[in-house]
Structure formats: structure tokens, C-alpha cells
Amino acid sequence: MSEDHALFIKKVAEKYGRDPTRLMDILLEVNARYGWFSEETIGHIGEAMDIPRVKIRDKISFYTFFSQKPVGKTVIRLSNSVVEKMKGAAEVARAFEDAVGVKFGETTPDGAITLTYAQCIGMSDQAPSALINHTPVGNLLPEDVGDIVEAIKNEEDISQLPQALIDVNLRRSGPVVFAPMDAGTAVRAALKMTPEQVIDEIKKSNLRGRGGAGFPTGKKWEACRNVKSDFRYIVCNADEGEPGTFKDRVIMSERANLVFEGMTIAGYAVGAEYGIVYLRGEYEYMLEDLKRILEERRKKGLLGKNILDKKDFNFAIRIQIGAGAYICGEESALIESLEGKRGAPRERPPFPVEKGYMNRPTAVNNVETLCAAARIMEQGADWFSTIGTEASAGTKLLSVSGDCSRPGVYEIEYGITVARFLKMVGAEHAIAAKIGGPSGRLVAPNDFDRTISFEDFSTGGSVIFFGPGRDLLTHMKQFTEFFVEESCGWCTPCRVGTTLMLKEFDKIIEGRATRTEIENIKKLGQTIKTMSRCGLGQTAPNPILTSMQNFPELYEAVIKPVDYIGTFDFAKAVSAGAEITGRKPHSDEEANL
Amino acid sequence: MAKPLIATQHLTSCFGCHMSILDIDDRILKLAKMVDFDRSPINDIKEFTWPVDIGIIEGGVSNDEHVEILKDFRKNCKVLIGIGSCAVANSVPSMRNTVPLKECLEEAYLNGPTIVDGGIIPNDEDIPILLDKVYPLHEVVKIDYFLPGCPPSADTIWNALVALLTGKELEFPYELIKYD
Amino acid sequence: MSQETVTFTLDGVKVKATKGQTIMEAADAAGIYIPRLCWHKDLPSGGNCRICTVMVNGRPAGSCLFPVEDGIVVENNTKQLKDHRCQVVEMHFIEGNHYCPSCEASGECELQALGYYTQMLTPTSPYLRPKYEVDASHPDVYIDRDRCILCGRCIRASEFLDGKCVFSFEGRGIHKRISVNAEHNLGETNMEASDRAATICPTGALMIKRTGYRIPVGKRRFDIHPIGWDIEKKKKSG
Ligand SMILES: Cc1cc2nc3c(=O)[nH]c(=O)nc-3n(C[C@H](O)[C@H](O)[C@H](O)COP(=O)(O)O)c2cc1C
Ligand code: SF4
Numbered sequence A: 001m002s003e004d005h006a007l008f009i010k011k012v013a014e015k016y017g018r019d020p021t022r023l024m025d026i027l028l029e030v031n032a033r034y035g036w037f038s039e040e041t042i043g044h045i046g047e048a049m050d051i052p053r054v055k056i057r058d059k060i061s062f063y064t065f066f067s068q069k070p071v072g073k074t075v076i077r078l079s080n081s082v083v084e085k086m087k088g089a090a091e092v093a094r095a096f097e098d099a100v101g102v103k104f105g106e107t108t109p110d111g112a113i114t115l116t117y118a119q120c121i122g123m124s125d126q127a128p129s130a131l132i133n134h135t136p137v138g139n140l141l142p143e144d145v146g147d148i149v150e151a152i153k154n155e156e157d158i159s160q161l162p163q164a165l166i167d168v169n170l171r172r173s174g175p176v177v178f179a180p181m182d183a184g185t186a187v188r189a190a191l192k193m194t195p196e197q198v199i200d201e202i203k204k205s206n207l208r209g210r211g212g213a214g215f216p217t218g219k220k221w222e223a224c225r226n227v228k229s230d231f232r233y234i235v236c237n238a239d240e241g242e243p244g245t246f247k248d249r250v251i252m253s254e255r256a257n258l259v260f261e262g263m264t265i266a267g268y269a270v271g272a273e274y275g276i277v278y279l280r281g282e283y284e285y286m287l288e289d290l291k292r293i294l295e296e297r298r299k300k301g302l303l304g305k306n307i308l309d310k311k312d313f314n315f316a317i318r319i320q321i322g323a324g325a326y327i328c329g330e331e332s333a334l335i336e337s338l339e340g341k342r343g344a345p346r347e348r349p350p351f352p353v354e355k356g357y358m359n360r361p362t363a364v365n366n367v368e369t370l371c372a373a374a375r376i377m378e379q380g381a382d383w384f385s386t387i388g389t390e391a392s393a394g395t396k397l398l399s400v401s402g403d404c405s406r407p408g409v410y411e412i413e414y415g416i417t418v419a420r421f422l423k424m425v426g427a428e429h430a431i432a433a434k435i436g437g438p439s440g441r442l443v444a445p446n447d448f449d450r451t452i453s454f455e456d457f458s459t460g461g462s463v464i465f466f467g468p469g470r471d472l473l474t475h476m477k478q479f480t481e482f483f484v485e486e487s488c489g490w491c492t493p494c495r496v497g498t499t500l501m502l503k504e505f506d507k508i509i510e511g512r513a514t515r516t517e518i519e520n521i522k523k524l525g526q527t528i529k530t531m532s533r534c535g536l537g538q539t540a541p542n543p544i545l546t547s548m549q550n551f552p553e554l555y556e557a558v559i560k561p562v563d564y565i566g567t568f569d570f571a572k573a574v575s576a577g578a579e580i581t582g583r584k585p586h587s588d589e590e591a592n593l
Numbered sequence B: 001m002a003k004p005l006i007a008t009q010h011l012t013s014c015f016g017c018h019m020s021i022l023d024i025d026d027r028i029l030k031l032a033k034m035v036d037f038d039r040s041p042i043n044d045i046k047e048f049t050w051p052v053d054i055g056i057i058e059g060g061v062s063n064d065e066h067v068e069i070l071k072d073f074r075k076n077c078k079v080l081i082g083i084g085s086c087a088v089a090n091s092v093p094s095m096r097n098t099v100p101l102k103e104c105l106e107e108a109y110l111n112g113p114t115i116v117d118g119g120i121i122p123n124d125e126d127i128p129i130l131l132d133k134v135y136p137l138h139e140v141v142k143i144d145y146f147l148p149g150c151p152p153s154a155d156t157i158w159n160a161l162v163a164l165l166t167g168k169e170l171e172f173p174y175e176l177i178k179y180d
Numbered sequence C: 001m002s003q004e005t006v007t008f009t010l011d012g013v014k015v016k017a018t019k020g021q022t023i024m025e026a027a028d029a030a031g032i033y034i035p036r037l038c039w040h041k042d043l044p045s046g047g048n049c050r051i052c053t054v055m056v057n058g059r060p061a062g063s064c065l066f067p068v069e070d071g072i073v074v075e076n077n078t079k080q081l082k083d084h085r086c087q088v089v090e091m092h093f094i095e096g097n098h099y100c101p102s103c104e105a106s107g108e109c110e111l112q113a114l115g116y117y118t119q120m121l122t123p124t125s126p127y128l129r130p131k132y133e134v135d136a137s138h139p140d141v142y143i144d145r146d147r148c149i150l151c152g153r154c155i156r157a158s159e160f161l162d163g164k165c166v167f168s169f170e171g172r173g174i175h176k177r178i179s180v181n182a183e184h185n186l187g188e189t190n191m192e193a194s195d196r197a198a199t200i201c202p203t204g205a206l207m208i209k210r211t212g213y214r215i216p217v218g219k220r221r222f223d224i225h226p227i228g229w230d231i232e233k234k235k236k237s238g
């Protein structure tokens, strides 16, 4: 038995040339076979790769798709992000527990099914949603669950279930990303220019990164090109994990060719011969289609050697699947993960354009940025910069979810007011909007006349609406839980600070807080923002801090006008002792102040 | 003008902090001139005669009676000071905090290596009911000042008292702040 | 290679440095102490604790990793940073279970020393009280995870100074902890008491057995001088 395992693992390792930087793929294949990693498996991998087992364990324990205890043949990952909760994930969860016969976090005794929760799986427009192994199912109703579980038990093909038909939900196409396209047009246009001219054109267009930070793309490419090196790399960041975003899902399913086009152009511009798409593990179901498209491009001479007969322009693309870690969307963590390590962000400087993948200059760009770059080659910088506003050229894809009648992806021109956008998506009654996902801000109606743009409300794309009657504070707590869950743990301010923030906030929500807690939490939030190593920690306090800023009345309503309330809970603290002795504790009338 | 009143109490601790109070040596005579002691184990007064200016608590909160006492102190003291690591932080008594209470009692009274011929977990009306953990004071009531140390040195205590009694800021030279 | 000199401002004082130095190295050379915890002079920096965060041209940066540049304006000793540092020191205390009065490392512990340095009287945030077992399986070295602050020094020391790989992290976020290169425990690894990793821990988490009380409490390193004293001394003596 054990020799069998060892042999299989050795073969997988050899398939990847025992290359430690391909550890992610090796783990994914081992996981596909066993479903989990025993210490024995970890030992075999270590031996096969000649890597100390503690390093293998380090990596496995970092990603949520890798389990260190046995899981069922089918794993149901029900998303319980904020929007999913708003749309009834709890009822669906109960239905699953009833139908499967175990609680979440457990596996059926016959080892058939495991129930577990997942963060946002990129399906907020079709919440409640779940991944059944790698197949997403959406728009779940409690009454559907019985049939789904039945199908799993009968080992039917899950992808044929009606709930597995994923809506594209592209609600509004714009001129940049979702306009019609022909494979090769943009690359052809780019190859007519010198690489320097391509960079100048991108610079002239004023294109800024769509992944959140908004760094000027032309400048990034130029910096990458200008670092002396034997190799350079292009990385396409398709790890979208911010709860409430799913626009990259739609791009990858509808415009993958444009993305690859953009990567190829970037490769030409910076002088890279190799591109990697880091696709979040939740989107693995797209992999076969994407590989097929890559193959077609190769056949057409759009990838490979001497692309479109341009002498010495070679470019290849491979797709790396992730394994469930939001932090791997952060570019330096992504690179670490690509190199086969835990996805902990690096210190900057040096930036990836100086020392990125394999310590070589690397341009990391968001999926949408690469689409825009390709389109600029097609249509020109002048055309591009007439769209949007002066400081924010072009269009932006927004992933819309929550309380609105038309959730989905919208390609809008930068500069649109929130108010106009509300009407477009059918969220006129919104009492609040979370713009930019958990790490963005909670916007109140009196700011709805402001615009979505780099100069005003800047966003990576997630827009979540909250309708009348929503308990905003509870949702801010859930956003904070997301950060606690997804903190990589490298640095103390984020690792411990986010947990503390949650503890303090619990006091507020449960009505056990005074003005002191409000002041504490503000102070704590500032410490986390200032002292954390990367963007995750630096934005993690935003749900709470921005809601305090924009909805102070919610806090006024719950805090108590007393001097002090301790964290101590008498009833809870004394219950074990009372039970052991069978006696009643001294009454605690005053204890509850 | 009446002299300020002081009350002191120990909860779960070794009484070392009280020893340290007494360890201020002949300054105790000065202190006696400056203040009067109300409820305190030092004079064996067990109830507050009246509200006092300064309350000093040593030790962590580990049973239901402690909660009552501590709340009584908070009610009757203008300023409440926690002294010693057991009162203000984690210390020896709180080492049981990561073990469930039942396991602690069973280990101590039923299964421990020093138990012969079985044993019983003591249980009597007069024995307070243990809490699940040993809590530092500030998790239960508001504490105005913290004096760490195991115990805080006599100088630390003296400095703090003099500062409070003369209305000065509490400031300690490096050597006086210790967690051990 | 000629050494290029740069000049920058540190809390208003002009400091000369060599290109390639980190802000911390340059400050040390100038006799200015920047508080730190995960950094160690013989190891590459890890950037885990963030206590060394300073403001560089108004933006936060970890000084143990950030390279000096000509003309940068660095703030270190500001009220705001002191408050943030104190808060982060406190986070280290509440994350684990630190019983200083009964800890062998007391007085030698850099975390504790930073508590004194930042004038933290006591942690007031709620303790997280995680549950860990002590790993005493090794004949000469033990791990008490209650006191581990996940600074990563032992990992780096084992790798870079001992040429081994005894330690690594495991898990993520608040569940992260130190893990050993064995199926079960430290006793199964090739750790030796003579490893540099065995004495590199800033706290009492990784200790050599039977040596804890050789120096009596009260006469230990930080009983005598505050942390950073050795660095600041340089300035005083010119
Ligand atoms: C916690 C965190 C998560 C991130 N997630 C993503 C992501 O999912 N997709 C993305 O493109 N950028 C993400 N980013 C931003 C990337 O670090 C990087 O700025 C971006 O990929 C650069 O591409 P762009 O210039 O085209 O926007 C994230 C950043 C942080 C701090
Ligand atoms: S801020 Fe959070 S996510 Fe970023 S390095 Fe620190 S612990 Fe990791």
C-alpha cells in the first residue's frame, strides 16, 4: 500500500522534473488522487522532491484546498461570504446538513461527502453558491439540495445539474473589454511597433492597473524592461478573491483570447518570453477551455516561436492553478506561490519589476488591465483616453451583487456617479454600498453623488449593495472575519491585530461596549494599517473604520453610556464550576452592572 | 483635613505583593502619617467602614467570591490599583487557564501522583465556586493603575503611592518596571 | 567596489550611510536605536514583527529591510510610532501565554525587554489563550509554543547558520505556529544543542534544557540595561 503511494508520488514528482518551483502542481495532483495529505504522504513528497518534510507541511497547511485530515470523495464547499449570507446561505447550509446527515466541518462515516464552508468563490451574483469538488453550482435553494445530494450519492455527473449552469451575467458591455474581437488583431498591431513604441503608446493612453492599486501600466512595463536581466516574465493575476468580485471569471470565460493577447503584447514590450496566468483554484473548472484556447493560438502562430513571423519574438503561456488563499492575489505573494512556497508577501522594495518570479524582472498585471492594453494596441491610445475621465481613462468592470435587481458584471466608463449606477443595476433603495469589496469603504447615501474613478471611489471591481433593513454592523463583522481567515500570518500587526479587532467589535455588536471600545478600535485600526507588512493588513480595518466614519449613528445606537464594561462574562465563567459542584454561585446581580 | 483612606485585598495570589507593601521598611511610618488604612488584611478589617480613596488589589480573579469582592472594591474606591503580575497579567495561578477546570480538579484531587487511595474533589457551601479561568482584574472591572511585578518592588509601590497621594503623574525609572 | 555614501535624515538628524545598508544598519552605526524583535545581527531579516516600522517620507516601512536612499526623511522616535509599537508589543503578549514570573527567559527575553522599553505596564487587550503542548522530546532542547512569537529566527538560523532545516511555519493567520522537521516532535530531528538555532530565540520559546537559572533573576541582561543600550552607548561615547 505505502509503496504504491510512494511510487505514485515519485512519478508525479518526476513528471515535473522534481522542480521545487512546480511544487504547487505536484501537490494539486497528489491531492486530486488522495483528497488530503497524511503525514505519510507528506513524507513521500518530501523524499521524492528532496525537500524537508517540514517545508512541504508548511506549504500544505497554508492553502485551504489542502487538508491534513481525511475528506470525503466529494467535498461540498458552500460559500459563506457576506453576500451569500444575505442571500440565504444559512438555510441552504441547514438543508445540506439534513440531506447529508453530518454538520459542516464533518465527513460522512462512509467517506462519501464532506461539508465545509468556503470564502467567496466568485459567484456572488448567483448566491447562494457552492463548489462541488471543482464544479460550481449557483442560485441554490434549500429545496434543491435534496436532489443535488442524491445526484452525488448516485455518482452522477454534477456538471449536468441545472444548478451547475453558470450564468455569464454580463449585464453591460463597453467599448474596451467586451467589444467584439478577433484573435491576433491586437498582437499584429503591436508588432508593427517597436517594443519602446508599444510602451509609449500604453503610457500615452493613461492606462492604470485594474487590480486595485492603480499603478500606471506603461510605467510598470518600462521599469521591467529597463532592468538588466537574462529573463523577464509576464504574470497575469487571475486570482480574484476579494469577496463580491467575479469580473475576472466573466473575462476568462468570454474574453480569454483578449487576455492572452494582452500578455503576449506585454511580453513583446518588456522583452519577456514567458507568461504565467495564476488562476484561482476556485476557477479550475475553466482550465480545459483555457488550455484549448492557448492551443488554438499556438496553431495560429500567436504563441510560440517567431510569433506572426516576427523574428526572435517568442512567447509561451502556462496556467498555474491556485489552491485557495486570498493573499495570493497580492502580487508578491502570488510570485512566492508560483515558486512553490507558501503565499506570504515579500518585502518591497525590491518590487516585482526588479526582482519578481525567480528573482527576475516580472510585470504582474490584472486580467482586465491586460485586456485594456490589447485594446489600446487595436484602437490607439488617443481613442482610449477619450473614454472615462482625465485621470481615469477607459472603462471599468464592476462586479455587482447584494441587494439589487440586476446583479452581474457591468463595463462602465470611469466617472459614473454611484447614484446613476444604482439605477442601472436596480439598487435604488440601497442604504449603503461597499465599494471595493471588504478592503474598500462603506459608502452612505449622502456620498452617492460621488464618482467611481481613481480620483474618487477607486475600486478593484467589487460593489455590494445593502438594502433597507440590512444589519450593516453584522456585515462589517463578517467582512472582518474574512480578513482574520485570510491573513497570511507573516506579520504580527495583521495576524493578531485582525483577531483583536474582531473581539473588540463583538463587544460593540453585542451591546457590551462603551465609548472606550470605540476609541480602542480606532486606535487599533490605525496601528494595523500603519504597521502591517502588505495591503491585506493595511486595509483590513476598513470595514469597521469606514463604517464608523460614514455611519456613526449605528454605533451611537449600540454603545452604553456607562464608564466601563469588562470583557468578563460571569455566567459563562462560573458555569463549569457550578456544574462540577452542583451548587449555585453567589448571585451576580451587580456583576452585570 | 482627614487623611486619605486606603483599602487593600488579595485574591488568588501568594500574598507576596502585600509583603512588598510592608517591605517599604521605615517608610511605612511616613505612610502611616499620610494615610489611614480601612479594609485590609494588614489590620484584619473585613468590610468597608466607608468609601475610601485608594484601593489596592493583589491577585487574579478565580472564583465567584472574588468577583463580588472586586466589584465591592470598585464601588467603594475612588481609585483602584491592581498590583502584581497575578492581578494585572498572566502569572502562576493563570497557568491553569488553558486546561479545562474539570481536568484541573481531577488532576489535583483524583488522579495526581500524590493521591493515595482515590480522593475527592472538595465541595462545601463555604468553599467558593471556581471560575473556568483565572482572570486579570481589568477584564472584570475598570482598573485605574497597573503595577506589574512578581511582586512589584517596595520602591515601585512607594513611588506609585506617593505620586497618587501628592497628585503627581505616575512615572517609573527603568529598574522599577518588571514583569517578574 | 567603491562604497557609495548617501545621506538621509533620521528624526531631524543628518545621518551618513553606505549604499546597500538598511535604515536599521545605518541607524545602528550612528548610535540610534530603532526597536526591533525578529531581526538578529547574524541573520537575514524576516520582517515578521514590524516593530521596527519607521516613516520614510511619510510612509511606513520596515527599517530592518528598507534600504537607505539619498535624501530620504525618516521618522523613528515619534509619539505615534511609539504608540503603535507599544500596541504591537502587546499583541505579542496576548497572542501566546506568557507567564513571565515563572519563565526561565525572564530578564533575558527581548519581548519582555521591549515591553519595558515601550513602557507597557500590562497588556490590557483580551488574552487569546491558545492551547499548546510543550515539546520536551529532545534530550537537550525544548519548545514551549506558549512563548513563541513566530519571529522566524529559529527557521532562519537553522537554515543559514546551521545548514539544516529543523524548523518552518505551519498553518496561516492566527493559526500559524512553529513546526519541526519530523513526523511528531523535535526529538526526531537532527537538532543539536550546539546549533545556533538553539540559542537564537528572542523569548523563552526555544531553550536549552537545564540552563535556565544559571544567572539569577535580577542580575540578567535586561535587569541591568534597557534593550538598545549597547547601540545608544556608541553615540554617547562618540
Ligand atoms: C490582499 C491583496 C489581494 C489582491 N488581490 C488581487 C487580485 O485578486 N487580482 C489582482 O489583479 N490584483 C490583486 N491585488 C493587487 C496586486 O497586488 C497587484 O497590484 C495587481 O495585480 C497589479 O496589476 P495591475 O497593475 O494590472 O492592477 C491584491 C492586492 C492585495 C494587497
Ligand atoms: S499584512 Fe497580513 S497578509 Fe500581509 S504579510 Fe502581514 S500577515 Fe500577511
Ligand code: SF4
Residues within 6 Å of the ligand: B179, C097, C098, C099, C100, C101, C103, C104, C105, C106, C107, C109, C110, C111, C112, C147, C203, C204, C205
Ligand atoms: S518568553 Fe519573555 S515575555 Fe514570554 S513569559 Fe518568558 S519572559 Fe515573559
Ligand code: SF4
Residues within 6 Å of the ligand: C147, C148, C149, C150, C151, C152, C153, C154, C155, C178, C200, C201, C202, C203, C205, C206
Ligand atoms: S521558537 Fe523562538 S525563534 Fe522560533 S519563531 Fe518562536 S519565538 Fe521565534
Ligand code: FES
Residues within 6 Å of the ligand: C035, C036, C037, C038, C039, C045, C046, C047, C048, C049, C050, C051, C052, C053, C062, C063, C064, C065
Ligand atoms: S525587526 Fe524589522 S520587522 Fe521585526
